[in-house]
């Protein structure tokens with residue numbers, strides 16, 4: 153394996169955890185570079201199910217170095233709870249490295265996330281309310297508190313005092329909420345700092361050296377291309393950069409160090425939170441996909457909105473990430489549906505649109521144009537190669553490839569690690 157970046161090709165929740173887990177098995181280092189505990193990866197190893205939010209899935213392999221890069225936002229309370237939960241199940245978090253520059257999510261970020269969403273009323277974003285956006289706001293405003301600040305008692309006390317004063321004014325005077333208590337946050341976070349300090353380092357150096365010395369480095373994306381702050385369905389996006397370019401900024405390395413970019417997509421489309429979704433199915437088929445595919449959020453438990461596969465979105469993901477391949481997950485979920493549809497373009501004001509619109513007001517006016525294919529039946533969860541799939545399922549894959557000009561390199565037919573196979577041609 154060369155250095156490989158793995159990204160979500162849709163609206164997140166594409167089943168990246170499983171693919172990351174498969175690739176982690178042979179990786180020397182796994183790196184997360186954006187987002188925080190708004191992400192949720194479910195990894196099934198044998199009979200054990202692990203739900204990870206912040207720690208890279210590589211942690212499940214002994215000897216794999218796991219990096220939380222500078223572009224992430226870290227909630228120390230959540231991170232420590234995740235480390236403790238792993239420890240209690242016999243998984244050591246010792247190989248974890250956290251970049252000193254990563255920003256810290258503090259209690260006022262959670263309060264502001266909640267109050268901000270309430271204040272937006274019907275125009276809310278549908279955030280995970282984990283304080284992600286408010287933490288990135290502080291980073292952009294240059295008042296954020298970083299891990300390096302957290303582990304320095306004096307600096308932390310000063311910066312926390314300043315920020316608590318500012319944030320409490322916003323919380324109380326603008327939103328009419330209840331501010332946070334400086335002393336209790338200071339004491340609580342000083343305790344977290346003590347426990348996290350041994351893991352804090354300059355991860356950019358570690359990642360660079362690993363790549364340069366020929367180690368197998370896997371960059372693990374969270375969320376998906378459509379949730380990217382810049383190129384996603386703004387404002388219904390997250391506050392970081394889930395596209396491949398995000399790894400460069402968020403891990404402190406240059407683009408030439410990443411050799412391959414694998415986009416993970418589901419064999420259909422889902423999204424959580426608000427915003428337009430052209431192929432959404434508000435009918436029995438959508439409900440069936442939700443139940444069979446168990447489409448409920450790992451982090452929030454929210455039911456996901458479900459719809460047909462959208463090739464316009466995948467073409468967009470190929471473009472904005474420079475994808476070299478697709479890992480297509482959950483093909484098994486579609487088994488038993490008589491006719492399958494793939495959206496090949498949109499119709500907007502009578503015009504055919506092949507490229508994903510830049511603005512959601514345009515997207516809202518788009519109607520999907522479908523190609524209809526025969527469905528397939530039966531249990532495909534034991535398939536180990538393309539040839540093991542029913543001809544209609546093979547045709548479904550071929551149709552996707554012809555639409556997006558990118559090869560499908562892996563296919564998922566069930567939740568377990570051994571229920572994914574590489575496509576050999």
Ligand code: IMP
Nearest residue numbers: 164165190191278279280389390424425
């Ligand atoms: P935030 O990241 O909590 O600010 O939420 C912003 C938007 O991104 C919301 O629509 C969330 O539902 C969505 N989002 C954030 N993380 C994920 C994820 O891991 N999967 C899917 N959607 C996500």
